[in-house]
Amino acid sequence: MPLSIEALKEIGTVANNALVDFAVYIGRFQPLHKGHEKVIRDALKKAKKVIAFLGSANCPSDTRNPLSYAIRRKMLIAVFRKEFREGRLIICHVDDHTYHNGAWHKEVIEKVAATAAAQGVENPTVGLLGFHKDETSDYLDWFPGWTSLVVTEPFGILNASDIRMPYLKDGVILTEHLSDEVVRILKRWKRTKAYRRLIVEINNIEHVAATYGKGPFWTSDAIIEHRGKVLAIVRGGAFGNGLLAFPGGINDGEEPDECMLRELDEEVGMFKLNPWLTREMFRSWIVYHELFADPRRDGRGHYKSHVYHIIIPDEIERPVVRGDDDARKAQFIDRARFKAKKTFADHYHVYRKFQRIRNGEELPVPLALAA
DSSP states (O other): OOOOHHHHHTOOOOOTTSOEEEEEEEEOOTTOOHHHHHHHHHHHHHEEEEEEEEOOTTOOOOSSSOSOHHHHHHHHHHHTHHHHHTTSEEEEEOOOOTTOHHHHHHHHHHHHHHHHHHTTOSSOOEEEEEOOOSGGGGGGGSOTTSEEEEOOOTTSSOOHHHHHHHHHHHOOOOGGGSOHHHHHHHHHHTTSHHHHHHHHHHHHHHHHHHHHOSOOEEEEEEEEEETTEEEEEEEOSSSSTTOEEOSEEEOOSSOHHHHHHHHHHHHHOTTTSOTTOOHHHHHHTEEEEEEEOOTTSSTTSOEEEEEEEEEOOTTSOOOOOOOOTTEEEEEEEEGGGOOGGGBOTTHHHHHHHHHHHHTTSSOOOOHHHHO
């Protein structure tokens, strides 16, 4: 019988040195290194089975998350072939739910419940592996019903980013921190188009930092909907090339809404191609506006963006749009086509948040608090 989320939340704690049914290890493993492997091997001594969650599974490939879920899964299976074959290592994925931690928590809980049910384990004991490294480790406090299996940081200060960046910037594979199986996979991946694209992105990041600094930079973006479709551009340029995004750009000393309207004209020709439309009409169609200022939302630096949600009334003719400036292409697309894996930075997650607010599933954030 499948276990409910409520049942898993109510599981009692057990002593740290006791055997638990499942040890849960959540990480991005970008890439899998010997520190991660030691945590898993130690967990296999404390738990009957280990569930490894590969995080950020729905992200497009970028300098922080270059390796897909499939590649990272292949790494784990290659290193833990015996444990995987025997069913002691179970691999799951978990998506990013930026600006909606409750959905992330729910996904993890539900997948652990489904795994326990599939294994025929009723009322399982569950332990959560991890150590508090930085703010990205806050999730360790979100599962009060699970045992905390605290691990010491193995091999000193070993961060995947310290392995990832030399690999992406200079093609250097730090073999002393990686198993042979992982090294072989990384060598093969270096020959791919995806790897070469990220080299271009890193060069762009360094150029922006050297020329303009790391910010903060103020920007404005527009989410425009009309008759069930959303306006999206396909990004050109060296960073996020080919990804879907909303039109917008750097503020040039303007009011945030003026910046948004100017960028609409520059990137998609909103007013040049549709002279019957006015800026005042667009201002009147704004249904929500929020400032997004998380320093990690853009890989190039700290970009603070005023994002406007605009809904064009159904009776208005659909505007003609055309990609220009930084946009290779512009068009109104079906909402279903706007997926996280194909979308730049946090734009998908901002859109999903605006949808929840529009549907009454979430309260709007007062602009003063958002800042």
